[in-house]
Amino acid sequence: MSVVASLFRLWRPMILxxxxxxxxxxxxxxxxxxxxxxxxxxxxxxxxxxxxxxxPLVAGILLVSMYLRTFVANGRTRHEFLRGLALFxxxxxxxxxxxxxxxxxxxxxxxxxxxxRAGSYPVFRFGDAAxxxxxxxxxxxxxxxxxxxxxxxxxxxxxxxxxxxxxxxxLPALAGDGLIKIDDSGELxxxxxxxxxxxxxxxxxxxxxxxxxxxxRDVAIKRSTT
Amino acid sequence: xxxxxxxxVRYGDTVAVDDVRLSLPTEKIYGLLGRxxxxxxxLLSALASYRRPHRGTVLVDGVEAFENPEVMxxxxxxxxxxxxxxxxxxxxxxxxxxxxxPTWDAEYAIKLLDIFELDxxxxxxxxxxxxxxxxxxxxxxxxxxxxxxLDESYLGMDAVARTLFYRELLxxxxxxxxxxxxxxxxxxxxxxxxxxxxxxxxxxxxxHDETDALRGRGVTVTGPAExxxxxxxxxxxxxxQSLGGVRAVTLDGRLDPDEIARGERxxxxxxxxxxxxxxxxxxxxxxxxxx
Amino acid sequence: MFHDRSPIYLQIADGIKNDIxxxxxxxxxxxxxxxxxxxxxxxxxxxxxxxxxxxxxxxxLYKRRGIGxxxxxxxxxxxxxxxxxxxxAEALEPxxxxxxxxxxxxxxxxxxxxxxx
Numbered sequence: 276m277s278v279v280a281s282l283f284r285l286w287r288p289m290i291l292x293x294x295x296x297x298x299x300x301x302x303x304x305x306x307x308x309x310x311x312x313x314x315x316x317x318x319x320x321x322x323x324x325x326x327x328x329x330x331p332l333v334a335g336i337l338l339v340s341m342y343l344r345t346f347v348a349n350g351r352t353r354h355e356f357l358r359g360l361a362l363f364x365x366x367x368x369x370x371x372x373x374x375x376x377x378x379x380x381x382x383x384x385x386x387x388x389x390x391x392r393a394g395s396y397p398v399f400r401f402g403d404a405a406x407x408x409x410x411x412x413x414x415x416x417x418x419x420x421x422x423x424x425x426x427x428x429x430x431x432x433x434x435x436x437x438x439x440x441x442x443x444x445x446l447p448a449l450a451g452d453g454l455i456k457i458d459d460s461g462e463l464x465x466x467x468x469x470x471x472x473x474x475x476x477x478x479x480x481x482x483x484x485x486x487x488x489x490x491x492r493d494v495a496i497k498r499s500t501t
Numbered sequence: 502x503x504x505x506x507x508x509x510v511r512y513g514d515t516v517a518v519d520d521v522r523l524s525l526p527t528e529k530i531y532g533l534l535g536r537x538x539x540x541x542x543x544l545l546s547a548l549a550s551y552r553r554p555h556r557g558t559v560l561v562d563g564v565e566a567f568e569n570p571e572v573m574x575x576x577x578x579x580x581x582x583x584x585x586x587x588x589x590x591x592x593x594x595x596x597x598x599x600x601x602x603p604t605w606d607a608e609y610a611i612k613l614l615d616i617f618e619l620d621x622x623x624x625x626x627x628x629x630x631x632x633x634x635x636x637x638x639x640x641x642x643x644x645x646x647x648x649x650x651l652d653e654s655y656l657g658m659d660a661v662a663r664t665l666f667y668r669e670l671l672x673x674x675x676x677x678x679x680x681x682x683x684x685x686x687x688x689x690x691x692x693x694x695x696x697x698x699x700x701x702x703x704x705x706x707x708x709h710d711e712t713d714a715l716r717g718r719g720v721t722v723t724g725p726a727e728x729x730x731x732x733x734x735x736x737x738x739x740x741x742q743s744l745g746g747v748r749a750v751t752l753d754g755r756l757d758p759d760e761i762a763r764g765e766r767x768x769x770x771x772x773x774x775x776x777x778x779x780x781x782x783x784x785x786x787x788x789x790x791x792x
Numbered sequence: 793m794f795h796d797r798s799p800i801y802l803q804i805a806d807g808i809k810n811d812i813x814x815x816x817x818x819x820x821x822x823x824x825x826x827x828x829x830x831x832x833x834x835x836x837x838x839x840x841x842x843x844x845x846x847x848x849x850x851x852x853l854y855k856r857r858g859i860g861x862x863x864x865x866x867x868x869x870x871x872x873x874x875x876x877x878x879x880x881a882e883a884l885e886p887x888x889x890x891x892x893x894x895x896x897x898x899x900x901x902x903x904x905x906x907x908x909x
Contacts, residue, residue, distance in 0.1 A: 276600035284600065341586050347551065348584035349601035350574045350646070493568070495552040498582045530836055671834060675827050693794060696838040713839055717798040773797035 278346055278359025279366075285342070286334075286363075297326060305382065313393035316460055319382040320375070320397065327371045327411050328418045328452060334367060335422020339430055344496050353492055361484065364419045372411035376404055379461075397461020410457040410464070413476040417451020420483035427490040430497065444486075450479040502526055503548070503648065503680065507557035510543040517543035519704035520557070525682075527562075527647070530674060530694055532712065533684040535701035536784050541684045542580070544701065545650050548682070549578030561648065574603060577646035579637040581653040585625050591636055592621040595643070602644050609673075610643035616665055630657030638666050642673050650682045667691055689777050702784045712776075719774030719782065720756055723749040728767050739782035751782050793833055800835060804843030809852060812867050813875065819865045823853060 276284070305318050338360055346356045383399035386392045425444035429437035454472035455465050465472045503525040510518035517540045525531060535541045546552040548559055550567045559566040566572040585594050591614070599605045614621055617635040625633065634656050641651050651670075655663050671694055674681060685691055692698070692712055700708040708715075719739060722729055726748040733741075737753040751774060756764075761771050774782070794800045811817040826844055830837035844861060847853040852871065853861045864870075891901060 281597065281600050285597070344584045345586070345597060346601065347573075348578070349598050350576060350644075351601060352550075352568045352570050352573045354568055355570060355573075493553045495546070496584070498580065498584075529838065668834065671836075672831060675831055675837060689796070692796065693800065693833075693835045693839075696836045712836070713799040713801055713842065716796045716800060776796045 278351060278355055279362040281346075282338070282342065282359055282363045293326075293330060297323060301378070301382070305386075309386075309389070309391050313391050313396070314386055315393040315395045317379055317382060317397050319378045320457060320461060323375045323378050324411065324457060327375050327415045328448075331364070331367050331371060331415050331419035332422040332448070335364065335419040335424075336426045338363070339423055339426040339491070343430070343491070343494075347496050353494065357488060357491060360423065364423060368412065368416035368419055371415050372408050375411045376408045379407065380404070395460060406463055407457060407461075409469075409473075410455055413451035413455045413473060414448070415451070416480050417447040417449070417476055420480045420487075421445050421448035424483045424487050424490075427487045427494075431490045431494050444483075447476070447479040447483040450476045502560075502562060504560040505544075505548065505557065506560065508544070508547050508554045508559065509556040510540070510547050510552060511555045516704050518547060518554070521704075521706055523699070523706060523709065525680065527680045528678045529680060529696045530670075531680070531682045532688070532691065532695035532698045533682055533701065534686075534688055534698060534780055535684075535707075539701045539784070540704040541701055542652055543704075545578065545652050545682065545684060549576050549648075549650055551578060575647040576650070577602075577641050577644035577648070578650040579641040579652060579654055581634070581637070581656050583625070583633055583637050583640075585636070587624070587626040589625050590621070591619060591623055591625065591628075594625070594636065594640065595621070598640055598644060602646070604645040604647075606643050606645055609645075610639055613639040613643060613669065616669065617662065631659060631662055632657075634658050635662060635666075638669070642669060645673075645677055646679065648680045648682075650684075652684045653686070654683070655685065655687065663687075663690065667694060670694065688780055689775070692776050700780065700783060707783060715776055715779060717773055718753065718755060719779040720752045720754075721749055721772040721774060722752060722764065722769050723747065723772070724764075724767070724769035728769060732764055732767070732769060739779075740785075751778075753782075794835065800839050801843035801846060804829070804840060805846045805850075805852075808843075808847060809871055812852065812863055813871055815868075817863050819863055819868065821863050822859075823861050823863065825860055 300322060301319055304322075305314065308314055308318065342360075343353070343356055346359070347353065379397075380399045383392070383396075386396065387398070392398065421444055424447070425437075425441055428440035428444055432440070454467060454476055455469070457463055467475070505521050505523040508518055508521045508523075509516065519540075521544060533541055533545070543552070547554045548566075550559065550569075550573060553567055561569075561572045561575075564572065566576075595607070595610050595614075598610075599607050617632075617639070619628075619632060619635055619639070625636070628636065634654055635658065637654050638651070641649055641654065655666060658666065667690070670681070670683070683691065683695070695712045698708070698710060698712045698715060699706060722732055724732075724747070726743060726746050729748040729750055733750045733752060739751040739753050741748065741750040743749075756771070764771065794803050808817065808823065817823065823844075824832065826837050826841040829835075829840045829844075833840070844853065848855060848861065851864055852867045854864050855861050887901075888898070891898075
């Protein structure tokens with residue numbers, strides 16, 4: 276089995292549990308909010324929107340700290356692991372924003388059918404789906420890249436150097452989240468013209484990938500997790 | 502053939518492996534011996550590509566091993582700390598090995614679990630030290646890797662478990678010959694399984710020879726001080742001890758029977774040196790000096 | 793089973809010679825294969841193979857390709873002759889040396905041996 280396929284098999288329970296918890300929170304919370312009258316904001320965009328940053332961040336941290344040695348110990352090279360890691364992280368960064376958009380669509384539709392949307396609720400429109408997706412994607416990509424890169428710094432060096440490397444390591448996340456975002460009222464925000472903001476984020480992500488490769492391509496396999 | 506060419510491993514200023522050259526013909530069982538801190542684990546880490554040597558290369562069948570997918574696929578390095586996450590269950594650790602290792606024998610892994618009476622549902626964190634070592638042995642043997650390295654895989658095992666381990670190691674080697682390197686401190690109980698022995702001392706290879714060639718290699722000679730000294734002249738002396746007028750020296754090498762007969766006529770007594778004693782003498786110069 | 797005061801392959805060879813002398817291995821009888829021997833006595837098969845090779849070299853065993861190793865027809869007689877030759881030097885000399893050290897005369901020894909008959 277390839278590294279990326281194994282990673283998905285290993286993470287399947289974690290992904291399913293996380294999805295179940297997210298959906299349960301959404302259903303319970305929106306039902307509770309609805310009892311107080313029409314809903315004025317998208318709870319899904321708040322919860323899933325931030326989950327699309329922090330889950331990839333945590334996943335990035337665990338991927339390096341826990342799984343590099345698992346794969347090397349089972350006869351894979353660092354490069355094979357890094358390729359699988361890139362595919363896995365790429366999939367997370369691409370799929371999670373789509374989940375955010377689809378969830379928003381479902382929430383909007385259900386509240387609309389129940390006639391429970393207040394005037395300020397960000398109604399989902401099919402024509403805006405792509406724009407919404409492209410405003411979640413940069414942060415998701417930035418956070419998983421930073422998670423992986425910062426952990427790679429700690430993996431390679433002594434803790435105090437790892438701490439020093441947190442700042443540059445956070446750049447992809449800061450770029451993705453700081454330049455392009457979507458707020459809970461559904462407004463799409465780009466601090467610079469979108470194309471420039473996206474280019475900057477993409478550049479930070481690519482640099483992060485190159486740096487990760489540099490850090491891990493010949494790293495000694497540690498005995499413990501950290 | 503597995504070759505180490507001038508391999509050096511360093512940690513900061515500490516040289517753990519010092520310019521080691523080693524040629525290991527394949528499909529043999531090797532025993533790697535050495536005192537604590539002699540560089541065994543560092544040497545094995547370089548051999549298994551877990552660590553890139555600062556200098557030198559490791560070649561497996563003529564190709565450089567580091568980051569070589571084919572060589573990596575054929576290498577199983579089981580460290581005493583186990584490369585598993587504490588929250589993993591034994592079963593899932595074996596499952597992952599099955600996904601990733603083309604040579605994995607799942608049925609044999611189950612059989613080994615049975616032999617060691619290990620519960621596959623348990624988490625690694627719930628296992629005793631000895632049971633963790635057993636999981637390591639299961640992972641190492643069932644991988645059937647052409648190069649299998651077991652680094653102190655007996656830690657915490659009781660005498661029964663160790664006997665089971667040695668028995669399985671030999672039985673599986675006979676059924677599936679491959680290169681197996683076992684590092685150990687318990688020389689006497691496994692030496693019979695090793696075709697060759699490698700002794701490390703302070704980052705260097707002190708000795709690499711057939712195990713059988715070491716049996717009976719050392720001799721202790723005891724008797725009146727001046728006669729013992731006269732006899733010892735011209736031999737490599739590994740250690741000596743005096744009490745009053747009596748002196749005992751340990752000599753390296755095999756004496757020929759005539760020499761022993763002559764010595765016995767002079768009132769000297771000869772005693773053979775076991776492997777463990779030979780190892781202690783070869784690697785304990787400091788001990789001798791401080792005495 | 794084996795001790796580490798002399799090479800195991802020599803101990804293996806000696807053990808098989810003793811079995812032949814005592815008659816528990818007979819002429820043209822097949823001996824264990826090296827792998828069987830290794831797994832039975834828990835030793836490295838290369839060590840066992842060396843012991844057997846030594847016996848083949850000495851003509852104590854002979855090989856039949858693809859079948860295994862067998863006791864040479866003349867092995868018992870040859871071994872017995874060898875051991876008889878070595879008996880006086882290796883078994884009796886030390887006894888006489890010790891007797892001399894403790895002051896037992898050759899007459900006393902022959903007397904003792906006579907009474908054992």
